[in-house]
Amino acid sequence: MFDDMFDDFQTRPSLRIPPLQDPFPPLSIISRRPSPLEPNARVNIDNEANKLTGRQRALAQAKPLGAPEHNELEASITAKPAALPEAQETEHPKERPRKKQKLYDHEQIADFVQLPRPQTKLREDKPRPFQPISVLNELHEPPPSAALFPPITPNAVQEEHDKYHSGAGQFPNQTKDPGRPPARKRKPRVRSTGSCTAKRIYTRERTAWTEEETDQLVKGVAIYGMGRWKSILNHPELHFREGRTNMDLKDRFRVVFPPNARHKWTRAMPEPPDDDQEAPSGYKFATKGTAKKSPLRAPKRLWTEQEDTELEKGFQLYGFQWNLMLKDPALNFDQRSCGQIRDRFRLRFPGLYKQQDSTASPKENQTSPKKKKHAKSSTRTRKTVDDPNEPANEESDGGARDKTGSKTVPASHTEEEDHRLSNSILHNDWDWDENLTLAPLAWEDMATRPMFPFD
DNA sequence: GTTAGGG
DNA sequence: CCCTAAC
Numbered sequence: 184m185f186d187d188m189f190d191d192f193q194t195r196p197s198l199r200i201p202p203l204q205d206p207f208p209p210l211s212i213i214s215r216r217p218s219p220l221e222p223n224a225r226v227n228i229d230n231e232a233n234k235l236t237g238r239q240r241a242l243a244q245a246k247p248l249g250a251p252e253h254n255e256l257e258a259s260i261t262a263k264p265a266a267l268p269e270a271q272e273t274e275h276p277k278e279r280p281r282k283k284q285k286l287y288d289h290e291q292i293a294d295f296v297q298l299p300r301p302q303t304k305l306r307e308d309k310p311r312p313f314q315p316i317s318v319l320n321e322l323h324e325p326p327p328s329a330a331l332f333p334p335i336t337p338n339a340v341q342e343e344h345d346k347y348h349s350g351a352g353q354f355p356n357q358t359k360d361p362g363r364p365p366a367r368k369r370k371p372r373v374r375s376t377g378s379c380t381a382k383r384i385y386t387r388e389r390t391a392w393t394e395e396e397t398d399q400l401v402k403g404v405a406i407y408g409m410g411r412w413k414s415i416l417n418h419p420e421l422h423f424r425e426g427r428t429n430m431d432l433k434d435r436f437r438v439v440f441p442p443n444a445r446h447k448w449t450r451a452m453p454e455p456p457d458d459d460q461e462a463p464s465g466y467k468f469a470t471k472g473t474a475k476k477s478p479l480r481a482p483k484r485l486w487t488e489q490e491d492t493e494l495e496k497g498f499q500l501y502g503f504q505w506n507l508m509l510k511d512p513a514l515n516f517d518q519r520s521c522g523q524i525r526d527r528f529r530l531r532f533p534g535l536y537k538q539q540d541s542t543a544s545p546k547e548n549q550t551s552p553k554k555k556k557h558a559k560s561s562t563r564t565r566k567t568v569d570d571p572n573e574p575a576n577e578e579s580d581g582g583a584r585d586k587t588g589s590k591t592v593p594a595s596h597t598e599e600e601d602h603r604l605s606n607s608i609l610h611n612d613w614d615w616d617e618n619l620t621l622a623p624l625a626w627e628d629m630a631t632r633p634m635f636p637f638d
Numbered sequence: 639g640t641t642a643g644g645g
Numbered sequence: 646c647c648c649t650a651a652c
Binding site: 642 | 651
C-alpha cells in the first residue's frame with residue numbers, strides 16, 4: 184500500500200517537488216566557466232584533473248547539499264600560505280580591516296561632547312518579510328503584504344494627494360516609529376521630462392528650516408560630526424520637524440556651512456569661534472565641542488573605465504567570486520574591496536547579477552547580498568582621518584579623478600551591457616581549449632606574471 | 639540601508 | 646528637494 188503511494192508520488196509530475204537548489208544549473212554561465220575552485224590550476228598544469236572542463240570537474244567534486252564534508256582541496260585554497268602574510272600586507276597597505284573598528288578614537292576627539300550613541304534598532308523593530316518563499320506557494324496569489332499598497336485607480340493620484348495632505352505635523356514633533364514613514368504634506372508632481380516620466384508622482388512639499396531647527400542640526404554635528412545624519416536625526420535630545428529625513432539634514436548643513444566656511448566652523452573648536460569670524464547665516468555655535476568629518480566612510484572613488492575593463496576580465500576568470508578578483512594581482516584591484524567590486528558589478532550588470540543570486544552554488548553565495556548583514560555591523564572602513572588643517576579632500580589630490588575617465592553607465596544601457604558580457608562568455612567567442620582549466624585570457628596573463636599571487 | 643555630491 | 650553611484 185505504501186509502495187503504491189510511493190510509486191504514485193514518484194510518477195506523477197504534479198507531486199514531484201523540485202530540488203531547492205540545483206548546484207549546476209544548465210544554463211548558468213558558471214557551468215561553462217572553469218571552476219575557480221580548482222586548487223592548483225595555476226601551479227600544476229599537468230595535473231590530470233586539469234584535463235577536465237570546469238563543469239566536469241564540478242560534477243566530479245559534487246557532494247550532496249547537506250554533507251559538509253571538509254574538502255582538502257578547498258582547504259588548501261582557503262588556507263593562507265604561512266610564509267606570506269607579511270608580503271600580502273605590504274602589497275595592500277590600505278587593506279580593509281576585517282573586523283569592526285571602534286567608532287571613536289577618544290584621543291583624537293577628546294574635545295567631543297560625548298552623548299550616548301543612538302540606540303541600535305532591535306530586531307523586533309523590523310517586521311520580518313514574508314518568508315520563506317516556498318516552492319509550493321501559489322505564485323499567482325498576491326503576497327500578504329500586497330494589501331499595503333493602495334489600489335491603482337484613475338483617482339489614485341488625487342486620493343494619495345489628499346491623504347498626505349491631511350496630516351501636517353508641528354515642530355518639534357519627531358516620529359520615532361521606525362516602521363511608519365513620516366506623514367508629510369505632499370503635492371502632486373508630474374515630470375514633464377520625456378525620458379523619465381512616471382518615475383515619481385509626488386514630491387515632498389518644501390518645509391523651510393527655522394533658525395531653531397538649524398540650531399538643532401548644528402548641535403548634532405557638534406556631537407556626531409558631519410556625515411552621521413541618521414544618528415543626528417534620531418538623537419533623543421535633538422528635535423526636527425516631522426518628516427525631516429537624514430538627507431534633509433545633510434542638505435541643510437551643506438547650505439548653512441558651505442565647504443569654505445565648513446572647515447572654519449566645524450573643525451576642532453573647543454570654544455566658539457572668534458568674533459572676527461562671521462558665522463554663516465548669523466549662527467553662533469550652539470554647542471561647545473568639535474565637529475569634524477565623521478571618519479566612518481571611505482572617500483568616494485568613482486570607477487574608471489580601466490577598472491571596469493578589469494572587472495569584466497575578472498568576471499570571465501572568476502565569475503562571481505569577488506574575493507578572487509581582488510587577490511589577483513593582474514587585475515589591479517588592490518585599491519578596491521570585495522564589496523566595492525560586487526557593487527560595481529551589480530550596478531553595471533544587474534541582469535547577470537540576479538542570475539547569480541538565483542543559481543549560484545553555496546560557495547559563491549558567500550558574496551551574495553542575500554546574506555543579510557546587519558547594517559550597523561557592515562564593513563565600516565576608516566581609511567584616513569582628515570588632517571584638521573586640510574581644507575577638504577576634494578582639491579587635495581590632483582587630477583586623478585577625471586570625470587571623463589570615470590564613465591557612468593546610463594541605466595538605459597545596462598541591459599545591453601548585460602547582454603554583451605554574458606554573450607561573450609556564453610558563446611565562447613574566444614578560443615577555448617577543452618584541456619585548459621582557465622580561460623585563454625588567464626593563461627596569457629600567467630605568462631607575464633608570477634605563477635602564484637603570493638610569490 | 640546610508641551617505642556624498644551633482645542636478 | 647531629487648537622483649543615484651558609492652559606501
